[in-house]
Amino acid sequence: MIKALELFAGVGGFRLGLEATKNFEIVWGNQWEPSKKVQDAFNCYQRQFMDQGIHSNKDIATVDEYSLKYLNAQLLVGGFPCQDYSVARSLSGEQGIQGKKGVLFWEIVRFLKELRPKYVLLENVDRLLKSPSKQRGRDFSIMLASFRDLNYSVEWRVINAAEYGQAQRRRRVFIFAIRNDTEYIKDREKITDAEILHKEGFFAKPFPIKVESSSKHAAQLRELPEDILEVSDEFSMKYLNAGIMRNGIVYTEETLAQEEKSKTLGEILESNVDEKYYLKEAAIEKFKYLKGPKKIERTAASGHKYIFSEGGMAFPDPLDKPGRTMLTSEGTVNRSSHVVEDPTTKRLRILTPVECERLNGFPDNWTEGMSERMRYFCMGNALVVGLIERMGKRISEINSTEPDTEIKFKEMEQLSFFN
Numbered sequence: 001m002i003k004a005l006e007l008f009a010g011v012g013g014f015r016l017g018l019e020a021t022k023n024f025e026i027v028w029g030n031q032w033e034p035s036k037k038v039q040d041a042f043n044c045y046q047r048q049f050m051d052q053g054i055h056s057n058k059d060i061a062t063v064d065e066y067s068l069k070y071l072n073a074q075l076l077v078g079g080f081p082c083q084d085y086s087v088a089r090s091l092s093g094e095q096g097i098q099g100k101k102g103v104l105f106w107e108i109v110r111f112l113k114e115l116r117p118k119y120v121l122l123e124n125v126d127r128l129l130k131s132p133s134k135q136r137g138r139d140f141s142i143m144l145a146s147f148r149d150l151n152y153s154v155e156w157r158v159i160n161a162a163e164y165g166q167a168q169r170r171r172r173v174f175i176f177a178i179r180n181d182t183e184y185i186k187d188r189e190k191i192t193d194a195e196i197l198h199k200e201g202f203f204a205k206p207f208p209i210k211v212e213s214s215s216k217h218a219a220q221l222r223e224l225p226e227d228i229l230e231v232s233d234e235f236s237m238k239y240l241n242a243g244i245m246r247n248g249i250v251y252t253e254e255t256l257a258q259e260e261k262s263k264t265l266g267e268i269l270e271s272n273v274d275e276k277y278y279l280k281e282a283a284i285e286k287f288k289y290l291k292g293p294k295k296i297e298r299t300a301a302s303g304h305k306y307i308f309s310e311g312g313m314a315f316p317d318p319l320d321k322p323g324r325t326m327l328t329s330e331g332t333v334n335r336s337s338h339v340v341e342d343p344t345t346k347r348l349r350i351l352t353p354v355e356c357e358r359l360n361g362f363p364d365n366w367t368e369g370m371s372e373r374m375r376y377f378c379m380g381n382a383l384v385v386g387l388i389e390r391m392g393k394r395i396s397e398i399n400s401t402e403p404d405t406e407i408k409f410k411e412m413e414q415l416s417f418f419n
Helices: 013-019 040-048 065-071 105-115 138-149 183-187 193-200 228-234 281-291 353-359 372-381 385-399 409-418
Strands: 002-007 024-030 054-056 075-079 087-089 097-099 119-125 152-160 171-179 220-223 242-246 249-253 294-299 305-310 339-341 348-350
Touching: 002 013, 002 065, 002 105, 002 385, 013 024, 013 075, 013 385, 024 065, 040 054, 040 372, 065 105, 075 105, 087 228, 097 105, 105 119, 105 138, 119 385, 138 152, 138 228, 138 242, 171 183, 171 385, 193 242, 193 249, 353 372
Parallel strands: 002 024, 002 075, 024 054, 075 119
Antiparallel strands: 087 097, 119 171, 152 171, 152 242, 220 249, 242 249, 294 305, 339 348
């Protein structure tokens, strides 16, 4: 059984996917929403995983990472926000580098420095690879340099869930890091980066790709500067949808998925839904406008006039295709919300909270107990559970070939006592 820590747990999508493999025990999970009196996501997490591991509802910055060493976790997972990861030299110089306060990636780095898990699995929006706009790829480069300095290798992949059998066209970047002293890394020392991405790497087996890469973008090979401050101040790179970093050398290419038959929006719909989900005429007209094509003259703050334009969207959403990416505003009258023609009544309606749970692969009524607005919000923030289950199986496969060389925390304490 692989012990895992879950950071930024939300309502438990990582945990659901990992535990579905029967090979993981989540020994500690943290979820805390700043500036909110009611901790809806944590309350859901605690209710669903009652008496299973330690549940923490504290600001992650206040958690003492050393206090978790005795858990001997081999895996750390989390879906963290895309923020400004820039770093600066500390005021006294000799104290090294400091990241911006409140940036949650640095909490991950703090945990990794002390706990040294074999494996790390993270999830983020795919724009992370391009941010910030004025120095493309800087933030992701800082992340990679941080993993390099902690003696980890990294592989990443942008995955569209619908391309691998799921019911939602949700694109997210997944980042897998693994310690360099593992047999997995040693066995791949003489294998090329391209071969790892296509055949021998972490993502290649659960999420197969085509032999050929996209002809629109040339593969790139770069070395990260040794000084992370130089990365932050000067380095930029065009990161494509897949890549690997080993010993500071970064290889990236645009891969093409071997697409599987996906679930459709029609397949996840409930029957006999409550009348409150059906749209009144005024809401239908508003949706038609929001989802329709537009060309609107606007005036910038400088006084410059310009034309804002956007294309039209399908209305209602087709039931023979996967759903679109669900946002936290799902269920409200806005351009991004799904509108479907109910197969039974032939009337237009929004999705129910249960249907939103199904879009992400959660069990029905997983978020029941919070307000409906928060149920939609939590699913807009959640990840697709089925993808994590595949990744969990891959980690289990890798771990089965690793020798059990972990020194338990209590043994380390005893050793240090006699030194």
